[in-house]
Amino acid sequence: MGKASRDKRDIYYRKAKEEGWRARSAFKLLQIDEEFNIFQGVKRVVDLCAAPGSWSQVLSRKLYQPAKSSNETRDDLPLIVAIDLQPMAPIDGVIQVQGDITNARTAEVVIKHFDGCKADLVVCDGAPDVTGLHDMDEFVQSQLILAALNIVTHVLRKGGKFVAKIFRGKDTSLLYCQLKLFFPVVTFAKPKSSRNSSIEAFAVCENYSPPDGFNEKDLHQLLEKVGSPSGQDNLDCSSGGLEGPNKVYIPFLACGDLRGYDSDRSYPLPVPAEGTSYQSLEPVQPPIAPPYKTALELKKASHAAKEPGKLTLQS
Numbered sequence: 001m002g003k004a005s006r007d008k009r010d011i012y013y014r015k016a017k018e019e020g021w022r023a024r025s026a027f028k029l030l031q032i033d034e035e036f037n038i039f040q041g042v043k044r045v046v047d048l049c050a051a052p053g054s055w056s057q058v059l060s061r062k063l064y065q066p067a068k069s070s071n072e073t074r075d076d077l078p079l080i081v082a083i084d085l086q087p088m089a090p091i092d093g094v095i096q097v098q099g100d101i102t103n104a105r106t107a108e109v110v111i112k113h114f115d116g117c118k119a120d121l122v123v124c125d126g127a128p129d130v131t132g133l134h135d136m137d138e139f140v141q142s143q144l145i146l147a148a149l150n151i152v153t154h155v156l157r158k159g160g161k162f163v164a165k166i167f168r169g170k171d172t173s174l175l176y177c178q179l180k181l182f183f184p185v186v187t188f189a190k191p192k193s194s195r196n197s198s199i200e201a202f203a204v205c206e207n208y209s210p211p212d213g214f215n216e217k218d219l220h221q222l223l224e225k226v227g228s229p230s231g232q233d234n235l236d237c238s239s240g241g242l243e244g245p246n247k248v249y250i251p252f253l254a255c256g257d258l259r260g261y262d263s264d265r266s267y268p269l270p271v272p273a274e275g276t277s278y279q280s281l282e283p284v285q286p287p288i289a290p291p292y293k294t295a296l297e298l299k300k301a302s303h304a305a306k307e308p309g310k311l312t313l314q315s
Contacts, residue, residue: 003280009266012193016054017281023054025125027193028202029163030058035189035255036204038161039063042120043078046110046155047094048101048148048164049126050082052285056094059123064093081110081119083151087288101126102147104216107154118157124148124164127200134199138169145175145203146223152208153182153216162205169199173248178223179203182210192256195263201252 007014012024021027033039039062047056063078080094083106088096095113099106101124111118126148128140145164152162166175166188179186183205190201211222261267269278 004269004278007280008269011261011265011267012263015261017284020284021054021057022052022285024193026054026058028191029055029123031191031193031256032163032189032202032204033062035253038121038163038204044114044117044119045078045080046119046122046151047080047082048122048124048151049084051084051086051088052287053082053088053091055123055125056080056082056091060091060093068093079114081113083110089285089288101151104150104154107151110155118160119155120157120160122152122156122160122162127165134169138167138171138199141165141167142171142175146178149182150219153210153219156208158208160208162208164203166201166203167199168201173250176248176250179205181222182208184209187251187253189253189255192254192260193263197264
């Protein structure tokens with residue numbers, strides 16, 4: 001009953017399982033591509049915070065598999081590198097790197113896979129465990145995006161694109177101005193598969209153009225100057241300077257076909273064959289190393305210590 005109820009009230013969750021996606025978030029990247037055509041001319045891609053791999057699946061199906069089926073040579077096949085701290089089940093055409101996006105050494109590993117070249121596109125669907133406190137969640141998410149931007153400045157070629165999840169809030173204008181330092185065109189997009197009740201959106205950044213003389217090591221110093229009330233070289237990283245006459249109006253776009261599914265609406269379940277009941281599909285890819293795995297092992301060991309005889313009989 002529980003699975004059927006979720007399939008009914010979350011159409012994208014159901015469709016993800018039916019179409020073989022690891023998570024419903026795959027539709028978000030697909031709808032962003034429909035609006036911004038981010039995959040055009042892309043040969044090298046980096047997927048940050050990739051696990052469980054739904055965005056990597058989209059990249060594989062949209063870039064790697066079509067090139068592979070057209071019998072392109074190995075050197076001409078698109079290269080996709082997925083990075084996450086957690087392990088991930090294999091995906092066709094995706095190179096997996098278990099690493100930390102806050103570490104610049106991770107960027108070196110990526111460039112090595114690209115044979116010294118740089119990426120055409122970097123995507124990041126990472127997010128912290130939300131607390132429900134919107135200001136806190138927005139701040140932590142913005143710090144994650146800046147960590148991703150640190151990788152972007154190392155691995156993205158000039159003219160490349162960057163797509164990252166954001167949480168909208170009172171300091172969104174500060175994040176927008178920080179991204180505008182490196183991308184002339186920045187749009188905050190809300191895919192139709194993203195629930196209206198969610199504060200998430202996606203920053204679509206185009207035409208990577210770092211400032212003249214920019215050194216990747218100076219990233220944080222450069223960002224800290226944004227939002228300074230008087231434009232002085234200080235370390236006040238508040239958004240106070242972006243209010244009043246300095247207020248920034250951020251381009252915001254709702255993307256996705258209006259005739260498509262509404263993520264906040266419940267849909268009827270498919271009619272099963274006569275004499276049968278609706279059967280919910282299992283998730284495409286269960287977690288490989290879930291955060292609760294250690295807790296389960298400790299609980300099992302605790303039970304074994306308390307009731308050794310009972311466990312022996314069961315085994």
